[in-house]
Amino acid sequence: MHLWPHWLALIVLTPLVGAALTPVVALIDRRTPTWWALSTMTVTSFAATMLVLRIFHEGPFSYVPGGWTAPYGIELHFDEFSAVVGVICLVGWLAVLFSSRYTDSLPEFARGRTPYYYTLLLLNCGGMIGFTVTGDLFNLFVFMEVLSLSGYALVAVGGERIAEMAAFKYLLMGAISSLLVLFAIGFLYGITGTLNIADVTARLHGFEGPTAPAAVALGMLVVGFATKAAVFPLHVWLPDAHAAAPSPVSAVLSGLVVKVGVIGMIRVYRIYYGSGMFDLTVLNLVLIWLGAISIVMGAFFAVFQDDVKLMLAYSTISNIGYIVMGLGLATTYGVIGASVHIFNHALIKATLFFAVGAIIYRTGYRTLTDLRGVGRAMPLTAVALSVGAISIVGIPPTAGFLCKWYIALGAFQADRPFFGFVLIFGALLIFIYYIRMVNAFYFREPVHAEVAEAKDAPVSMLLPTLVLASLCLIMGILGRVPLTFIEPGVARLLAPLGG
Amino acid sequence: MRRPIAISLAFLAAVPLLAGVAGLPVHGDPSAPVHTHVSARYIEHGVEEAGASNLVTGVLLNYRGLDAAGEVTVIFTALIAVLAVLTVASTRDADASNHDGRVRRSDADRRHPDHPVSPIVHFVVRLIAPFTALYAAYVILHGHVTPGGGFQGGAILGGLFIALTMVLGKERTRPLVRPVLAPWMQGAAVLTFAAVGAVGALLTGVYLGFPVDPSLRIVRDLMLIALEVGIALGGAAVLAMIFLQMEAS
Numbered sequence A: 001m002h003l004w005p006h007w008l009a010l011i012v013l014t015p016l017v018g019a020a021l022t023p024v025v026a027l028i029d030r031r032t033p034t035w036w037a038l039s040t041m042t043v044t045s046f047a048a049t050m051l052v053l054r055i056f057h058e059g060p061f062s063y064v065p066g067g068w069t070a071p072y073g074i075e076l077h078f079d080e081f082s083a084v085v086g087v088i089c090l091v092g093w094l095a096v097l098f099s100s101r102y103t104d105s106l107p108e109f110a111r112g113r114t115p116y117y118y119t120l121l122l123l124n125c126g127g128m129i130g131f132t133v134t135g136d137l138f139n140l141f142v143f144m145e146v147l148s149l150s151g152y153a154l155v156a157v158g159g160e161r162i163a164e165m166a167a168f169k170y171l172l173m174g175a176i177s178s179l180l181v182l183f184a185i186g187f188l189y190g191i192t193g194t195l196n197i198a199d200v201t202a203r204l205h206g207f208e209g210p211t212a213p214a215a216v217a218l219g220m221l222v223v224g225f226a227t228k229a230a231v232f233p234l235h236v237w238l239p240d241a242h243a244a245a246p247s248p249v250s251a252v253l254s255g256l257v258v259k260v261g262v263i264g265m266i267r268v269y270r271i272y273y274g275s276g277m278f279d280l281t282v283l284n285l286v287l288i289w290l291g292a293i294s295i296v297m298g299a300f301f302a303v304f305q306d307d308v309k310l311m312l313a314y315s316t317i318s319n320i321g322y323i324v325m326g327l328g329l330a331t332t333y334g335v336i337g338a339s340v341h342i343f344n345h346a347l348i349k350a351t352l353f354f355a356v357g358a359i360i361y362r363t364g365y366r367t368l369t370d371l372r373g374v375g376r377a378m379p380l381t382a383v384a385l386s387v388g389a390i391s392i393v394g395i396p397p398t399a400g401f402l403c404k405w406y407i408a409l410g411a412f413q414a415d416r417p418f419f420g421f422v423l424i425f426g427a428l429l430i431f432i433y434y435i436r437m438v439n440a441f442y443f444r445e446p447v448h449a450e451v452a453e454a455k456d457a458p459v460s461m462l463l464p465t466l467v468l469a470s471l472c473l474i475m476g477i478l479g480r481v482p483l484t485f486i487e488p489g490v491a492r493l494l495a496p497l498g499g
Numbered sequence B: 001m002r003r004p005i006a007i008s009l010a011f012l013a014a015v016p017l018l019a020g021v022a023g024l025p026v027h028g029d030p031s032a033p034v035h036t037h038v039s040a041r042y043i044e045h046g047v048e049e050a051g052a053s054n055l056v057t058g059v060l061l062n063y064r065g066l067d068a069a070g071e072v073t074v075i076f077t078a079l080i081a082v083l084a085v086l087t088v089a090s091t092r093d094a095d096a097s098n099h100d101g102r103v104r105r106s107d108a109d110r111r112h113p114d115h116p117v118s119p120i121v122h123f124v125v126r127l128i129a130p131f132t133a134l135y136a137a138y139v140i141l142h143g144h145v146t147p148g149g150g151f152q153g154g155a156i157l158g159g160l161f162i163a164l165t166m167v168l169g170k171e172r173t174r175p176l177v178r179p180v181l182a183p184w185m186q187g188a189a190v191l192t193f194a195a196v197g198a199v200g201a202l203l204t205g206v207y208l209g210f211p212v213d214p215s216l217r218i219v220r221d222l223m224l225i226a227l228e229v230g231i232a233l234g235g236a237a238v239l240a241m242i243f244l245q246m247e248a249s
Helices: A004-025 A032-058 A080-105 A108-133 A137-156 A161-192 A197-204 A212-229 A238-244 A247-275 A281-303 A308-329 A332-363 A379-393 A399-413 A417-443 A449-453 A459-477 A480-494 B002-023 B038-050 B055-063 B065-086 B092-100 B107-111 B119-141 B150-168 B170-177 B182-186 B188-204 B214-248
Strands: A061-063 A076-078
Touching: A004 A032, A004 A061, A004 A076, A004 A108, A004 B065, A004 B182, A004 B188, A032 A061, A032 A076, A032 A080, A032 A108, A076 A080, A076 A108, A080 A108, A080 A247, A080 A332, A080 A459, A080 A480, A108 A137, A108 A247, A108 B065, A137 A161, A137 A197, A137 A247, A137 B065, A161 A197, A161 A212, A161 A238, A161 B002, A197 A247, A212 A247, A212 A281, A212 A308, A212 B002, A238 A247, A238 A308, A247 A308, A247 A332, A247 A480, A281 A308, A281 A417, A308 A332, A308 A399, A308 A417, A332 A379, A332 A399, A332 A459, A332 A480, A379 A399, A379 A417, A379 A459, A399 A417, A399 A459, A399 A480, B038 B055, B055 B065, B055 B214, B065 B182, B065 B188, B065 B214, B119 B150, B119 B214, B150 B170, B150 B214, B170 B214, B182 B188, B182 B214, B188 B214
Parallel strands: none
Antiparallel strands: A061 A076
């Protein structure tokens, strides 16, 4: 049997089945879950490569499990936005590799959790992949639950009191947002009688009948996904959860899981742009403003943090602000920039969390004051951290530059230059923080002996960090490739159906 | 001050939701889209196409099989989440049973359940246990014909396990969750879906496909029953193990 047409099913299946078997292989030996998770992610990454190759060849394509064509069965649909599975697999794979040493630093009482930790990591990646490649609203919800539930537990897995509280807060906000999304899907099903995204769009096109359910559904979907994406003012769960989680988990949560909310928004926007039911100007304006507030507020809070991980968490809110603002601008440049920033920010934020995680692993400290001088003790890790820092500020020629530039262009294209300046202001604010960080790490004398004597991170941590850091540079130089790749997808997103 | 704010917020949230519900087609209206579009085909052709007289099972396992596969994954995730958050190394019993295959227990434990139980409850639970198990088996195996199926039957089995554990004590039901078997049971539903889906891929060329050819009807029925049994075992294991884990911590 030729596998070429089946990769779309396999990429969803592999991590989930791999997860189900992780507790089984844990019976063999204490170390096997790590190797098992690594090989599962390797197969998944291979599937992702095949899918991305295929979309380069023939454009968007579908797979119908069970053989029932849409709308009667569930359709898996791979479009340009689904190509984000590439970065999900890459960061997921590297997070597993990074964890192989990190799980040793779990407190004594939590050692028994290691196999479950890997199970949850695989489930989380599988859920995200399923979410990005499904073409069915209810299926979207099911995968969202897989990734949300595993996310809540991953925050608490380290066992500290603060992590458990943060996970609980995350759980409460996440559960409410899931409920909103589920309720909205019910509304859409009630008025269209179908769950397939393309079919819902087609049936809402020229819809006759009361539009109230569709309008309320739109509101609930946007609020629900904005909570998952941590857009101001629905971000309150994020800083604690992302700062308290184990560092490889923070990389996955901050780099990938929040993006799921944005991808959900893109799917929703496809339905409403396509059907042309409502004029979305007001909603877009709300998104632009919320994005702008997120940018400035996230950067502002980040500047005043002493805890490095907390600062990275606030910077995620700021970056989600860029993406949401780009979406709200609804101009080609803005949406292209936003879509590519989904991808680039995942690389950058994972680099930063990996580097910081390695530093915390080696020194045991996590604040700027305690970590003075660490740049000289751990040169390679600190270089990766600096590359990540330059990228997140958006200095050319790094990955962060082009997408922010595009979003700013989008603001001018939409005739809203003010927001272009907000964007630059946010970048400048965050720049202050990184200057503080570089100053502390390189130019201040260490205050702790552990920091001065720390060795560079072990290979299993250094390798993922350096790979991602070099990707931050490569994506900056090859920045045009993703921009041109996503363009047809964006054109299709913004166009009304049949127009 | 907090309560009035909370109540007014709840009302504020309720207004748009009610407005949305008011705009939905009248409940039971035969011309509503939910009855005329996709489900019309399920009702008309579901029995012969999907191979289950119980239409709900047909939609759940066949037309929308990937959703059911996802749902059992959600349940599995919930169990792993509980285990990941609550597993604490100091559960010495678990370690002991891992090492020498059986549990060291005092004579007192052997005779008495963990909590005192009234003799009436003790007797009644033991009396109905075999019938409950039989009923669960019926619900599971007959799920593609009559209302019921793996999820419901699994819940009955899990409930039975919990009732027996409470009455007889953990030591008597522990052999059912041997350390070697437990991880297979936890993932039973997810793994069954993968296996049946792969068989379907070999037979029909698509993952989770069911053969429609009349000569292969028996294969299709067996696949459906295998799914029901897998869902039930996995579901029961999840309920039982969440219970055991929460009791341990």
